[in-house]
Amino acid sequence: MATVDERVLPSRIREYLWAVDIVQRRFTKELERYCSDEFVHERYSKFIRERDPILHPLITGMEDDSLQEVYVSFYSIYQTLATQTRFWLEASIAEILVHQVREFGRSVSHLFTQNMLAEAGGYRDAKTVADIGEYELEHVVGKKEWLVDIKDEALETAKDLVGKYDRKYDRGAVKPTEDKRARLERELIDVDKEEKQTVIRSVRGQETASHKLYCDLLVVEPDQLDGQSRVCAFRFVNPKTFEKRAERKEERLNLLRLMAYLVQEKILRTPESIEVQIAEIVPRPSPSSKGILGFPYFTSSSYWTADRFWAQYIDVPFEVIEWAIRDIGQRVLADRLRGLTRSMRDR
Numbered sequence: 001m002a003t004v005d006e007r008v009l010p011s012r013i014r015e016y017l018w019a020v021d022i023v024q025r026r027f028t029k030e031l032e033r034y035c036s037d038e039f040v041h042e043r044y045s046k047f048i049r050e051r052d053p054i055l056h057p058l059i060t061g062m063e064d065d066s067l068q069e070v071y072v073s074f075y076s077i078y079q080t081l082a083t084q085t086r087f088w089l090e091a092s093i094a095e096i097l098v099h100q101v102r103e104f105g106r107s108v109s110h111l112f113t114q115n116m117l118a119e120a121g122g123y124r125d126a127k128t129v130a131d132i133g134e135y136e137l138e139h140v141v142g143k144k145e146w147l148v149d150i151k152d153e154a155l156e157t158a159k160d161l162v163g164k165y166d167r168k169y170d171r172g173a174v175k176p177t178e179d180k181r182a183r184l185e186r187e188l189i190d191v192d193k194e195e196k197q198t199v200i201r202s203v204r205g206q207e208t209a210s211h212k213l214y215c216d217l218l219v220v221e222p223d224q225l226d227g228q229s230r231v232c233a234f235r236f237v238n239p240k241t242f243e244k245r246a247e248r249k250e251e252r253l254n255l256l257r258l259m260a261y262l263v264q265e266k267i268l269r270t271p272e273s274i275e276v277q278i279a280e281i282v283p284r285p286s287p288s289s290k291g292i293l294g295f296p297y298f299t300s301s302s303y304w305t306a307d308r309f310w311a312q313y314i315d316v317p318f319e320v321i322e323w324a325i326r327d328i329g330q331r332v333l334a335d336r337l338r339g340l341t342r343s344m345r346d347r
Helices: 010-014 017-034 037-050 055-060 065-104 114-120 134-138 152-169 177-200 244-265 306-314 318-345
Strands: 110-115 146-151 207-213 219-221 229-236 275-278
Touching: 010 017, 010 134, 010 318, 017 065, 017 318, 037 055, 037 065, 037 318, 055 065, 055 219, 065 110, 065 134, 065 306, 065 318, 110 114, 110 275, 114 146, 146 244, 152 177, 152 207, 152 244, 177 244, 207 244, 229 244, 244 275, 275 306
Parallel strands: 229 275
Antiparallel strands: 110 219, 146 207, 219 229
């Protein structure tokens, strides 16, 4: 990969060049895989073999072999990037945090992605950040299922709380005025606090049941008993997550189950220091829209916007990440696609 000329970079980017390098190495490696001759040839061969009754005659009707292969191959690349790039970004976030621990002394003892949790079976077989190797950081394709055993009473409590919350607060398409929304959010923040304590108290008994949990990033800091959050568990979402009422309900239920499991595993001595959050990892597509996605299922106490997540927690402005990705598009993706086009035409 051609390196970035630091002399022509904006000062804001130069300040975070280490983060730019992490993102670009991740994206470059994956792009080289999905923009390879082998990948596109396999996808085009699959298209020919499957002979879709509509698409096959439509595409082959162009009667131009190179154009047909370019069209199918480039669509396959786009479709793959549309589903995989978010995973690449999530992996980059984990690498950024690990870098901050090793190079800048950030106070983190353990770090997990969804796949790490699924493979390790949870926190019981935890590796410290110092022990995390390339295998864990490279393991990012798709999302593996994370199954855990949670106390029955905690599961029933979470289900009951979310059911009551759903019946009382879900307003569907109704949008309250700004004043009413502000008052409602203050009320719901208090409800969040009460429900957290209720779930903590419900983690008891001997009987357990297996449930899937979704946790895209789990960061554990040493317990200093200073009243600050020492465990942050994030579930990454996008606007589509909240399109349906059932999905909003399920995401709130997942957060309560996740809280119960973390308390159950006794990651720290103080359950109050555990925070579970919904978080955006990219800015919302419509800056003009107001309020929190998923409101009233989530409030500012349980939902982090992308600006808050990157600026306050990751400590790297998202504009730096966006610049790194755009630069890779210009220098790597465009180059690979041009090369593939020439290769197909020369066959």
